[in-house]
Amino acid sequence: MKLADYKATxxxxxxxxxxxxxxxxxxxxxxxxxxxxxxxxxxxxxxxxGFLSTAACQSAITxxxxxxxxxxxxxxxxEQLATQCDFLETCHLLLYGNLPNAEQKAKLEGRVTNHxxxxxxxxxxxxxxxxxxxxxxxxxxxxxxxxxxxxxxTDINNPEHRDISAIRLIxxxxxxxxxxxxxxxxxxxxxxxxxLSYAGNFLRMMFATPCAPYKVNPVIERALxxxxxxxxxxxxxxxxxxxxxxxxxxxNPFAAIAAGVxxxxxxxxxxxxxxxxxxxxxxxxxxxxxxxxxxxxxxKDKSSGVxxxxxxxxxxxxxxxxxxxxxxxxxxxxxxxxLENDPLFKLALALEKIALEDDYFVSRKLYPNVDYxxxxxxxxxxxxxxxxxxxxxxxxxxxxxxxxxxxIGDPEYKIGRPRQLFTGSERRDVLPIxxx
Ligand code: CMC
Numbered sequence: 001m002k003l004a005d006y007k008a009t010x011x012x013x014x015x016x017x018x019x020x021x022x023x024x025x026x027x028x029x030x031x032x033x034x035x036x037x038x039x040x041x042x043x044x045x046x047x048x049x050g051f052l053s054t055a056a057c058q059s060a061i062t063x064x065x066x067x068x069x070x071x072x073x074x075x076x077x078x079e080q081l082a083t084q085c086d087f088l089e090t091c092h093l094l095l096y097g098n099l100p101n102a103e104q105k106a107k108l109e110g111r112v113t114n115h116x117x118x119x120x121x122x123x124x125x126x127x128x129x130x131x132x133x134x135x136x137x138x139x140x141x142x143x144x145x146x147x148x149x150x151x152x153x154t155d156i157n158n159p160e161h162r163d164i165s166a167i168r169l170i171x172x173x174x175x176x177x178x179x180x181x182x183x184x185x186x187x188x189x190x191x192x193x194x195x196l197s198y199a200g201n202f203l204r205m206m207f208a209t210p211c212a213p214y215k216v217n218p219v220i221e222r223a224l225x226x227x228x229x230x231x232x233x234x235x236x237x238x239x240x241x242x243x244x245x246x247x248x249x250x251x252n253p254f255a256a257i258a259a260g261v262x263x264x265x266x267x268x269x270x271x272x273x274x275x276x277x278x279x280x281x282x283x284x285x286x287x288x289x290x291x292x293x294x295x296x297x298x299x300k301d302k303s304s305g306v307x308x309x310x311x312x313x314x315x316x317x318x319x320x321x322x323x324x325x326x327x328x329x330x331x332x333x334x335x336x337x338x339l340e341n342d343p344l345f346k347l348a349l350a351l352e353k354i355a356l357e358d359d360y361f362v363s364r365k366l367y368p369n370v371d372y373x374x375x376x377x378x379x380x381x382x383x384x385x386x387x388x389x390x391x392x393x394x395x396x397x398x399x400x401x402x403x404x405x406x407x408i409g410d411p412e413y414k415i416g417r418p419r420q421l422f423t424g425s426e427r428r429d430v431l432p433i434x435x436x
Pocket of ligand 1 (some may be wrong): 067234267268269270271274299306307308309310311312313314315364366369370371
C-alpha cells in the first residue's frame with residue numbers, strides 16, 4: 001500500500017485519546033480511511049454490516065460511479081465495450097488488464113476453445129440430480145466437482161495454475177450450463193463445436209439436437225454475447241466478495257467459484273432476473289397492463305413485502321447503464337423474432353414509466369437494473385426462466401476469476417476474517433440437566 005495521502009483523526013467522547021489514521025486516494029472514487037491498526041491502537045472494531053462504507057480490498061479491475069450511472073471495466077466504459085468488442089475480448093481485458101490486439105485475441109480464443117469439453121465423467125455427476133433440480137443447484141455442484149478433475153491446476157499460489165484454471169472455467173461454464181439444461185428437458189447433451197463463437201457455441205449446445213442441423217442466428221448470437229459482456233464483472237458485489245473471501249483461505253479456484261455461484265443464486269443478487277420475469281408473468285396472468293397501477297400500490301405498501309424486482313441497486317442511484325443497453329438489445333431481439341408486441345415487454349415498459357415518475361421510486365433513487373430487461377431477452381431467445389441465473393453465472397465467471405487472481409497476486413492480501421459486535425450471553429456455567 002502506498003504512503004498516506006493525508007490523515008484522518010478519530011476522537012472519542014469518553015475521554016479515550018484520539019488517533020490518526022492514514023487516508024488513501026484511489027485513481028477515481030471515494031478516498032479510504034485505513035482502519036487496519038484501529039484495534040491494535042484502541043481495542044475497538046468498526047461496525048458496518050452489509051459493507052455500506054467499507055472497502056474490503058484494493059482493486060484495479062472495475063469501477064462504478066453509482067451517482068453518474070457509469071460502469072468501467074479497466075477504464076473502458078461499458079457502452080463502448082458492449083458495442084465495439086466481443087465477450088472474449090472483454091475476458092482478456094478483465095483477466096490481463098488490456099483489450100487484446102488481433103494476435104492476443106486469436107490466442108485467447110484458441111486457448112478457450114481448446115478447453116470447452118468437460119471430462120465425460122461429469123455426465124455421471126449430472127445424472128445424480130433430479131430432472132427437476134434447479135440449474136443453480138446443479139451448477140454449484142458441477143463447478144465444485146471440476147476441482148476433482150484438474151489436480152494439475154488447484155494450487156492457487158501458482159500463477160500458471162491460476163491462469164489455466166481461469167481458462168478452463170471460462171471455457172467450460174457454457175458447456176456445464178447447457179448440460180444442465182439438456183438434462184432438465186431429457187435431451188442428449190450436445191458437445192461443443194469449436195469453429196463457432198463463444199456465444200454461438202453456447203446457443204448450439206442449448207438448442208441443437210442430434211437429429212437436425214443447427215444454424216446460429218447472428219442477431220441472437222450478438223445479443224447473448226452482449227448479455228455476457230454486461231454481466232462479466234461488477235466490482236465487489238456479494239458473489240465476488242464471496243469468491244474473494246472463500247479464495248482467501250487458499251482453497252482451489254474451482255471451489256472458490258462454486259461459492260460465487262451459490263451466492264449469486266439469491267433473489268437479491270443474480271436470482272433477480274428470474275424473480276423479475278416471474279413477477280411480470282404473474283402480473284400478466286392477473287390482468288396485465290390494466291393492473292400495473294394496483295401492483296405498484298402493493299410495492300409501495302411496505303407491509304405487503306412486494307418489491308419491484310429488477311429495480312434498485314446498492315451502488316447505482318441513477319440508471320444502471322447496463323439496463324439501457326439491455327433495453328436496446330431487448331428491442332432488437334424481439335424485432336428479429338417477430339415478437340414486437342410481446343406483452344411482457346409492454347408490461348415492463350408500463351411499469352418502468354410509472355416508477356420513473358412516482359415519488360416513492362424517485363425519492364429513493366430506484367431505477368431499472370440490468371435484470372429488468374435481461375429476463376425478457378432470455379425468454380425470447382428460448383432460455384427457460386430457471387436458467388437465467390445460470391447464464392449470469394457463466395458470464396460472471398471471468399469477473400470472479402479476475403478478482404480472485406488479483407487478490408492472490410496482492411502482497412497485502414490476508415485470509416478474510418470479519419470481526420463482530422457480540423450481543424450474546426456473557427460467560428455462564430453449564431448446569432446439570434435436572435436443574436436447567
Ligand atoms: N422495490 C421497492 N422498494 C425498493 C426496491 C424495490 N425493488 N429496492 C429498494 N427499495 C426501497 C427499500 O424498501 C428502501 O426503502 P426505505 O428507505 O423506505 O426503507 C429503499 O428503497 C432503499 O433500499 P434498500 O433495500 O435499503 O437498498 P439496498 O442497497 O440494501 O438493496 C437491492 C439493493 C438491489 C437489494 C434492492 O434494491 C432490491 O431488493 N431490489 C430488487 C432485487 C433486484 O432487482 N436485485 C438485482 C440487483 S442488480 C443485479 C446484481 O447485481 O445482482
